[in-house]
Amino acid sequence: MLVVRRREGESIVIGQEIEVVVAEISGSTVKLAIKAPPRILVDRKEVRLIRDQNFAAAGSGADLHRLALLFAPKEGEIPSRSADKKGERP
Amino acid sequence: MEYGADAVIEFPQGLPGFEDQRQFLLIQDNKHAPLVFLQSVAEGSLCFLCVPVQIIDPSYVAPASSALELVGLATAERLVRLSILTTNGDRTTANLRAPVFISPNTRQGFQVIDPEGHYSHEHPVEALPCS
Numbered sequence: 001m002l003v004v005r006r007r008e009g010e011s012i013v014i015g016q017e018i019e020v021v022v023a024e025i026s027g028s029t030v031k032l033a034i035k036a037p038p039r040i041l042v043d044r045k046e047v048r049l050i051r052d053q054n055f056a057a058a059g060s061g062a063d064l065h066r067l068a069l070l071f072a073p074k075e076g077e078i079p080s081r082s083a084d085k086k087g088e089r090p
Numbered sequence: 091m092e093y094g095a096d097a098v099i100e101f102p103q104g105l106p107g108f109e110d111q112r113q114f115l116l117i118q119d120n121k122h123a124p125l126v127f128l129q130s131v132a133e134g135s136l137c138f139l140c141v142p143v144q145i146i147d148p149s150y151v152a153p154a155s156s157a158l159e160l161v162g163l164a165t166a167e168r169l170v171r172l173s174i175l176t177t178n179g180d181r182t183t184a185n186l187r188a189p190v191f192i193s194p195n196t197r198q199g200f201q202v203i204d205p206e207g208h209y210s211h212e213h214p215v216e217a218l219p220c221s
Contacts, residue, residue: 046203050188051107053176053211054201057138057185058108060177064139067175068122070182070215071145 098131099192099199102162106188106201111136114199116170116192126172128190138190140172146184146213152191153204163191163200170194174201175215187211 004012011021017037024031034042043051097115104111113131124145130136143150152158152171163169170192173184186209192199 046187046205046207047106049211050185050201050203053185053188054105054107054138054174056178057174057176058136060139060175063177064122064125067139067177067182068125071124071141 096197099128099197101199101201103200105138105190106203108136114138125175128172128174139175139177140190141175141184143171143173143186143189146173146186146215147209150186150209152189153202153206158191158202162198163193163202168194173213176212182215183210183212184215185211186213 006012006022008022008025011019013019018040019035021033021035022030023033036042041048097117099114099116101112101114103109108130111130111133115127115129115131117127117129118125124141126140126142128138128140150171152169158164158169172190172192173186174188174190176183176185187207188201188203188211190199190201
């Protein structure tokens with residue numbers, strides 16, 4: 001991994017088309033400006049992670065009954081939901 | 091499928107990867123409880139399977155209020171918090187890193203990504219007892 005030290009206003013270039021500028025340094029945060037062609041998708045890493053997860057979720061053909069059973073009370077267990085106190089009063 | 095206008099949840103920013111999907115229906119049916127369906131209004135084939143976050147993790151703590159305020163959710167409000175499920179073969183995971191928060195008052199929804207990453211986007215779902 002390449003590690004470089006940069007000051008505010010300085011930049012690095014990646015390949016022929018991408019430039020990352022250190023736009024602002026303030027406390028513990030760094031504001032980066034990224035110049036890249038539109039076909040290069042630039043994301044915050046956590047957004048990319050969730051985007052990919054959403055794609056996976058949207059494409060997963062789940063068996064609803066099996067899935068619902070995952071959350072169903074185990075056999076012999078009394079589901080706490082049905083223990084409705086209002087119903088117990090005579 | 092028929093539904094009233096009041097069943098529609100507006101997602102002003104869509105969801106990551108589905109930024110153009112701005113309206114979803116929140117569908118619950120007893121047969122599949124506690125599953126909740128987040129069905130896109132515009133795209134019939136797009137439906138996210140969710141469960142309330144507290145079913146996956148009863149001790150779940152929502153991301154810092156700043157993250158919620160950033161997307162326009164009042165932190166004092168009682169928000170519906172859903173975790174999107176992903177099923178791959180026999181394995182089902184729940185996205186706790188980025189739950190879907192829905193305000194019953196404004197009927198707006200946002201998928202809020204916890205920048206701190208305290209929770210996993212692929213939290214394994216075992217056979218959990220109903221809580």
